[in-house]
Amino acid sequence: MERFGDDALGLILKWVDDPNDRKSFSQVCKQWLRVEGLNRLSIRVFEPDLLINFLPRFPNLVSFQSKKVITNANIELVSKTCPKLEVLNLNYSELRCNLDEFDDMPGLDDVNDYGLCAFASACNKLTNVLLRRRCRIGSLGVISLVHFARKLVNLDLGRCNKITDEALQAIGSATSLRVLNLQGCWLITDRGLASLASGSLSRTLKKLVIAECDRITDDGLLHLREFHCLEELNLGECGPKVTDTGGVAIAGIQTLKRLNFSWLINLSDATLVALAQNCLNLEAVDLTGCESITGYGIRAFVNHEALKELVLVSCLHFSGEDLEEMVLGCQTLRYIRLDKRRRMWIPNEIQEIISNSLCWLDWT
Amino acid sequence: MSSSLEKNMLILRSSDGEEFIVPEVVAVMSKAIKNMVEDECASNTIPVPNVDANILAMVIEFCKKHDESEAEAASDLKTFDSEFVNRGQEALYDLITAANFRDVKELLDALCQNVAEMIKGKSVHHIRIQFLGYQLFEILTSNFIWNIWCDRDFD
Numbered sequence: 001m002e003r004f005g006d007d008a009l010g011l012i013l014k015w016v017d018d019p020n021d022r023k024s025f026s027q028v029c030k031q032w033l034r035v036e037g038l039n040r041l042s043i044r045v046f047e048p049d050l051l052i053n054f055l056p057r058f059p060n061l062v063s064f065q066s067k068k069v070i071t072n073a074n075i076e077l078v079s080k081t082c083p084k085l086e087v088l089n090l091n092y093s094e095l096r097c098n099l100d101e102f103d104d105m106p107g108l109d110d111v112n113d114y115g116l117c118a119f120a121s122a123c124n125k126l127t128n129v130l131l132r133r134r135c136r137i138g139s140l141g142v143i144s145l146v147h148f149a150r151k152l153v154n155l156d157l158g159r160c161n162k163i164t165d166e167a168l169q170a171i172g173s174a175t176s177l178r179v180l181n182l183q184g185c186w187l188i189t190d191r192g193l194a195s196l197a198s199g200s201l202s203r204t205l206k207k208l209v210i211a212e213c214d215r216i217t218d219d220g221l222l223h224l225r226e227f228h229c230l231e232e233l234n235l236g237e238c239g240p241k242v243t244d245t246g247g248v249a250i251a252g253i254q255t256l257k258r259l260n261f262s263w264l265i266n267l268s269d270a271t272l273v274a275l276a277q278n279c280l281n282l283e284a285v286d287l288t289g290c291e292s293i294t295g296y297g298i299r300a301f302v303n304h305e306a307l308k309e310l311v312l313v314s315c316l317h318f319s320g321e322d323l324e325e326m327v328l329g330c331q332t333l334r335y336i337r338l339d340k341r342r343r344m345w346i347p348n349e350i351q352e353i354i355s356n357s358l359c360w361l362d363w364t
Numbered sequence: 365m366s367s368s369l370e371k372n373m374l375i376l377r378s379s380d381g382e383e384f385i386v387p388e389v390v391a392v393m394s395k396a397i398k399n400m401v402e403d404e405c406a407s408n409t410i411p412v413p414n415v416d417a418n419i420l421a422m423v424i425e426f427c428k429k430h431d432e433s434e435a436e437a438a439s440d441l442k443t444f445d446s447e448f449v450n451r452g453q454e455a456l457y458d459l460i461t462a463a464n465f466r467d468v469k470e471l472l473d474a475l476c477q478n479v480a481e482m483i484k485g486k487s488v489h490h491i492r493i494q495f496l497g498y499q500l501f502e503i504l505t506s507n508f509i510w511n512i513w514c515d516r517d518f519d
Contacts, residue, residue, distance in 0.1 A: 003457050003495070008464045011472060015480030019519060027488045029496060047517040054517060 009035040033057070042087075048074050055081050063087035069106045072115035079122035086125050091132040091156065105135050116141030120148040130156040132181070139167035146170045158183040158209070165192030172199030181209040183234070188213050190220030197226035207232040211260070214239030221246035229255050236262040236286070247271025251278045262288035262311075269297030276300040284309040291315070295322030302329030309335045313364060320346035327359045337362040374401070375409040376424070382417035383409065386424055393427045395467035415462040422448075422455070423462055426471050449478040453495075 004012070013035060016022055026036035037057030045051065045066040051074050061082040070090065079085070092106050116137055120126065126149040131137055137160050146152065153176055157163055163185040171180065172195050180201075182188060193216065205227050210216060211234045221242065224230070230253050235242065243266040250256070251274035259275070259282065261267055267290050275282060282304070287293060288311050295318035301307055307330055312318070323346065327333055340363045343351075354361055374391045376384045392398035397410060412420055429444055449456070456475065463472040483491055 004460065005464065008460050008476070011464070012460075012476045012479045012483070015477045016483055018484065021484050021486075024486065024488045024491060025483060028491050043518050045518045050517050 004031075006031070006035050006038075010039050013039050045070075051077055058082065060084055063089070065089040067091060067093045069110045071109050072111055072118070075111045075115040076118045076122075079119040083123055084125060085123045087128040088119070088123075088126060089128070089130045090134055091130045092134055105133065108136075110134060110136050112136040113138050113141035113144075117144040120145040124148055125151060127151050128154040130154070131160055132156050132158040133160070135159060135161055138162035139164045139170075142167040143170040146174050150175060152177050154179040156181040157185060159185070161185055161187065163187060165189055165195065168192035169195040169199075172196045172201045174204075175200050176204055177201055178204055179207045180205060181207075182213060183209050184212040185210075186213055186215060189215045190217055190223075193220035194223045197223040202226045203228055205230055209234040210238065211236040212238070214241070217241040218243055218246035218249070222249045225249055225252045227253065231255055231281075232258040234260040235264065236260045236288075238264060240266050242266060244268055244270040248274040251275045254278055255281060257281050257306075258284040260286040261290055262286050263290070265289070265291050268292040269294055269300070272297035273300045276304050280304075281306050283307060286311040287315055288312075289314040291317075293317065295319055298322050298326055299329075301326055301333075304330050304332070306332055308332055311337045313337055313339055320350040324350045324353055327354050327357055333359045335360050335362065337364055340364060376420060377409050377411050378415055378417040378420040379413050380416050382420075384417075384420060384424055386428075387431075390424065390427045390431050393430065393468055393470070394423075395469070397466065412466065414465055416458075419455070419458045419462050422459060423466070423468065423471065426474075427468065430470055445474040446478075449474050 009032065013022070013025060016025060022036060022040075026033045034057075038060060040058045041061060042063035043055075043058060043061055043065070045064070046068065048066055048068050048070040055077065059082060062084060064078055064082065064085055064087065066089075069092075090111065092110075111134060113136075116131075117140070120141075121144070126145075129145060129149065129152060137157075139162070142157065142163060143166065145155075147170070152174055155171070155174075155177060156179075157167075158181045161184060163182065164187045168182075168188055169192070171177065188210070193210075206229060208224075208227070208230060214237070216235075216238050218241070221235075222245075224233070233250065233253070233256060235250075242264050247261070247264075247267045248271055250259075251271065256279045259279075261271075269292075272287075272293060275285070277300075283306055285307065291314070293315055298312070298318050299322055301310070302325060310333065323336070327336070336359060338361060343363055351361070372388050373385050374388050374397075376386060376391065376397075378384070388401065391410070392401055400410060415423070426448055429448075430441065449459075451459070456479065460472070460475050460479070462468075463475060482494065486494070
């Protein structure tokens, strides 16, 4: 005889948040185990090969996460068992770290295009799909994902280095995507960016990461102006082909709030002047390693009314006076990161003046 | 044919035949009764099967308090709720069953939250004794769960 009905037990379980308490709950008896399974919304899997043993208990999952190698068969099992999934987090990472990233890729049996196709066709409520470093996934899988998952909001393909321009063309036609991460997808070119910016994506995208895509040139960046509501852009380490032509084009995106230009050695003051004039909402700029910029470009931000954070690590050609003038001129500035070894080049008086303002100098 | 006073009152009859006269606004806090009233399939007396007089009285007390104190401070209501649900196991079971069956959302929430508080931080064994004490033997012999999964597979 069962005192509580399943539905009453489920209602009780809704008030139990702590994972340990929920675990105890599930071990009380068979009924409680069943109810806990039916009411569970998220899972993080450490042993994907044993999915078949426990997953069938959780048909109502909304979020699935696993960092391990997961085969096509297993990913298909997940999609068949849990059709209500909205969040698929397969960001890959092995426990052994600090090795060269490229040595540490998932093996041959990891999920590829076929697995992703099968998954996307079974789960059409997906909103967040994170596939970082699942490098066996290529354009075909992404194309079918975008085709099936019409509600997709966040797509992370960082270091999926098989992604080509074909995938970008499909992503360009996504209707609700807001965050797109293509870090280290080094096969993509200007043509891909052009098709990315020509579809419905240009009306929804808020954040774009194309760091380390070093085939991109100024021609591709010209197309980024098509994004009407882009707020965050990361172009870090996009290589020497990005110059002021591209930089000035990006300054034409007036909605920008956060911008990462790190290690773009051919960007110079002209870009900074354009940014300071056009991007009035700009809050954070990362100029790490932009060797060509000088104090003139940095002083362009005097009187800017939104800038809060500035990273100037490995920038060499500016003086303490430039820094002082900018900090005193830009009232909103709260944080500047600089090289520790530059500290001795900046006179103590200037450091004192700056530290008396609201801006924090972070020496790294 | 019936006066307005009578119109706004409903008679609820418990499973053991006792009748309660309650204002309609109070009675319709139960979604199930509300549906019956709206569908006009309720005659003067609404039978409330599976709920005995004792429990029905408690449910009505709760609904009345919540109806009256709509304008009152929320904290007062909270104190009342926590005192109201602070009852023995038996009454809790019956109240939850009644609230669930009659679909009284506020009561159900207060009750379930209370039971959840009794579970939090307890060991499996403790929960079994507390909630399933009378059938503990049965669980241990026939219904026992072998933990076929291992903590390292998922969380």
